[in-house]
Amino acid sequence: MVRYAALKGLYDVDKTIGCGGFAKVKLGTHVATGEKVAIKIMEKNALGDDLPRVKMEVEALKTLAHQHVCKLYQVIETDSHYFMIIEYCSGGELFDHIVEKNRLTETESRKFFRQIVSAVAYLHSLGYAHRDLKPENVLLDKQQNLKLIDFGLCAKPKGGMQAHLYTSCGSPTYAAPELVLGAKYLGSEVDIWSMGVLLYALLCGFLPFDDSSIENLYRKILSGKYDEPSWLSCSSKRLIRSMLQTDPKKRITIQELCNHPWITAGFLNPVSFKKNTNFEKDKEVLVTMSAICHEDREHIWQKLMEGSRTDYRTATYLLLLDRKLRGLPLRLSSASRTHFRGKLSVENTPKADRNMSNFITKLDQSPGNRMLCKSPVIDTTYTMLQKPLETDKNTENDFTEPNIPVRKRLRSKDEDDAASPIPTKKSTDQEKNPATPKTPQGTDFKGNLSSTPGSARKVMLGFERGLNRVRHVLTPKRRAKNENTDPDQPVLLSGKGLCNISSTSSDCPKQVLAQLRRALHRKGISCRQKGFVLLGETESISCKPEPKTGKDNARPFSARSACSFELEVCLVDGLSDAKPLVGIRRKRLKGDAWVYKRVCEEVLALASDGDETAQLSASNTESNCLI
Numbered sequence: 001m002v003r004y005a006a007l008k009g010l011y012d013v014d015k016t017i018g019c020g021g022f023a024k025v026k027l028g029t030h031v032a033t034g035e036k037v038a039i040k041i042m043e044k045n046a047l048g049d050d051l052p053r054v055k056m057e058v059e060a061l062k063t064l065a066h067q068h069v070c071k072l073y074q075v076i077e078t079d080s081h082y083f084m085i086i087e088y089c090s091g092g093e094l095f096d097h098i099v100e101k102n103r104l105t106e107t108e109s110r111k112f113f114r115q116i117v118s119a120v121a122y123l124h125s126l127g128y129a130h131r132d133l134k135p136e137n138v139l140l141d142k143q144q145n146l147k148l149i150d151f152g153l154c155a156k157p158k159g160g161m162q163a164h165l166y167t168s169c170g171s172p173t174y175a176a177p178e179l180v181l182g183a184k185y186l187g188s189e190v191d192i193w194s195m196g197v198l199l200y201a202l203l204c205g206f207l208p209f210d211d212s213s214i215e216n217l218y219r220k221i222l223s224g225k226y227d228e229p230s231w232l233s234c235s236s237k238r239l240i241r242s243m244l245q246t247d248p249k250k251r252i253t254i255q256e257l258c259n260h261p262w263i264t265a266g267f268l269n270p271v272s273f274k275k276n277t278n279f280e281k282d283k284e285v286l287v288t289m290s291a292i293c294h295e296d297r298e299h300i301w302q303k304l305m306e307g308s309r310t311d312y313r314t315a316t317y318l319l320l321l322d323r324k325l326r327g328l329p330l331r332l333s334s335a336s337r338t339h340f341r342g343k344l345s346v347e348n349t350p351k352a353d354r355n356m357s358n359f360i361t362k363l364d365q366s367p368g369n370r371m372l373c374k375s376p377v378i379d380t381t382y383t384m385l386q387k388p389l390e391t392d393k394n395t396e397n398d399f400t401e402p403n404i405p406v407r408k409r410l411r412s413k414d415e416d417d418a419a420s421p422i423p424t425k426k427s428t429d430q431e432k433n434p435a436t437p438k439t440p441q442g443t444d445f446k447g448n449l450s451s452t453p454g455s456a457r458k459v460m461l462g463f464e465r466g467l468n469r470v471r472h473v474l475t476p477k478r479r480a481k482n483e484n485t486d487p488d489q490p491v492l493l494s495g496k497g498l499c500n501i502s503s504t505s506s507d508c509p510k511q512v513l514a515q516l517r518r519a520l521h522r523k524g525i526s527c528r529q530k531g532f533v534l535l536g537e538t539e540s541i542s543c544k545p546e547p548k549t550g551k552d553n554a555r556p557f558s559a560r561s562a563c564s565f566e567l568e569v570c571l572v573d574g575l576s577d578a579k580p581l582v583g584i585r586r587k588r589l590k591g592d593a594w595v596y597k598r599v600c601e602e603v604l605a606l607a608s609d610g611d612e613t614a615q616l617s618a619s620n621t622e623s624n625c626l627i
């Protein structure tokens with residue numbers, strides 16, 4: 001297991017919770033506060049030409065302070081890695097939420113969409129365009145509030161929001177016509193188009209413009225023609241039309257959007273936001289930190305304001321503030337004292353932190369001193385870590401001293417376009433040999449993706465719903481939770497609050513595994529097996545990468561990139577009085593979310609009914625046991 005020495009003592013690193021084209025994201029715990037965080041880890045070598053994306057993301061997130069923009073707590077740079085410590089969003093991607101429900105109601109869509117509008121209006125007011133708005137880049141927190149992530153493609157044009165941008169970037173299915181044409185464009189206008197696609201996806205459960213061939217996709221986008229399903233209300237149709245206007249000058253503006261009747265329906269106010277870039281100054285949080293640092297709270301505040309806004313102190317302040325906003329008592333764990341004492345060397349440590357370590361030493365030597373810190377609470381429930389920090393042989397070479405490595409400030413490029421271009425219509429028109437041969441609908445994923453047959457879509461939905469109204473199915477031995485060390489047994493999950501799980505009517509996990517393997521094989525998807533997990537990978541489809549052009553020298557990517565995903569056979573417990581059920585957990589690892597959705601739907605459909613020995617069953621079929 002890779003361990004990250006640079007995080008030692010600062011953050012405990014847990015499982016991987018997401019992967020992107022550039023980063024691996026792990027769940028972590030901020031040692032001082034015990035709060036969960038997400039740690040976005042990027043390998044410098046792997047970033048190559050995409051380094052500006054990281055810098056852009058850090059620069060933007062350092063400035064932004066909005067309740068629907070994912071917070072950046074800290075950045076750590078080592079010789080080999082960047083670590084971005086960000087707010088942990090435990091509710092998953094908005095995309096998964098759409099898939100789980102098939103599509104959202106107008107009321108739920110409105111609630112979510114208002115939050116997106118508020119975040120985007122805020123960004124635009126500060127001169128930023130996001131340029132990669134899509135449901136995969138919108139996460140949900142525990143309270144089901146949205147948080148915008150992935151600012152790697154954002155732009156802050158020097159001349160403000162009325163200055164044109166030139167690099168076509170983002171995800172092709174969300175790209176505005178002017179991006180497809182490779183024309184100059186305004187960041188605010190392309191964001192509005194993407195939001196139109198996003199709103200359509202929320203209300204419909206599929207994309208307005210979609211095609212396995214990039215040529216056809218672009219043709220559809222440029223035509224601006226899409227289906228309007230019968231369930232859309234007149235008001236939502238009108239709103240979507242005003243956003244999906246092919247002529248950017250006729251497209252609704254963000255200000256108009258904030259006041260649109262569909263947006264305000266059922267709410268007393270239009271969408272609003274505070275044009276804030278500073279942390280809120282909170283006395284109680286400063287007092288808590290002061291008790292640990294032995295520093296005047298005004299001094300701590302001053303340091304926070306003067307500092308990089310991406311250090312451990314900032315992270316501690318922001319996480320304490322989060323706790324306070326959630327109504328939790330403010331506390332700093334005893335483990336953090338050890339960290340402050342052991343980790344910060346005199347040379348590399350700001351004066352304030354040296355004070356902090358002095359104070360902690362005193363505290364440790366004289367337990368009575370702890371009484372000084374009456375309010376706020378200093379949590380002493382954690383045991384003190386007195387051991388010296390040992391050198392970890394398994395770690396990166398950049399951190400052998402028990403010091404925080406000097407954090408280099410990430411410089412930002414002045415140009416707006418630290419971005420990856422999408423292939424534009426111009427470039428694809430020029431391609432001599434654009435497409436791989438078309439395959440019949442739903443047959444394979446090697447070269448072309450077909451649209452999902454309705455039945456397959458139903459199967460996935462049926463599975464999702466079935467899980468909530470399951471009677472009973474099988475009789476495997478009940479095992480204790482987390483007792484999954486036996487490689488012959490699948491993981492046992494508690495049924496409450498699960499998402500991305502499909503139920504089956506089989507009582508034999510191995511049989512389900514075999515059926516899935518066969519289905520993947522029949523779909524032409526290469527797959528590797530590890531225990532009860534199948535790792536599937538589709539091949540990239542029909543789009544030649546564009547040669548590198550333009551001033552930003554950014555990496556082009558294919559239109560509907562390959563996707564990799566996991567299907568894990570598991571046992572799901574606690575749904576009824578009956579024995580655990582055999583389920584299939586899906587997880588997108590990389591690539592286009594809609595491609596992934598379609599692949600999963602078709603593989604599950606095939607596994608459920610394509611084989612005479614199949615025991616998989618959708619809940620909405622009459623056979624077998626699921627209700």
Ligand SMILES: Nc1ncnc2c1ncn2[C@@H]1O[C@H](COP(=O)(O)OP(=O)(O)OP(=O)(O)O)[C@@H](O)[C@H]1O
Pocket residue numbers: 017018019020021022023024025038040070086087088089090093136139149150152
């Ligand atoms: N703050 C977070 N909390 C929980 N999960 C997260 C968080 N940030 C990212 N993730 C998960 O990790 C995945 C990858 O993150 P992210 O999109 O930031 O990486 P990336 O490499 O920049 O992606 P892309 O290739 O789309 O640019 C996300 O899709 C999400 O599932």
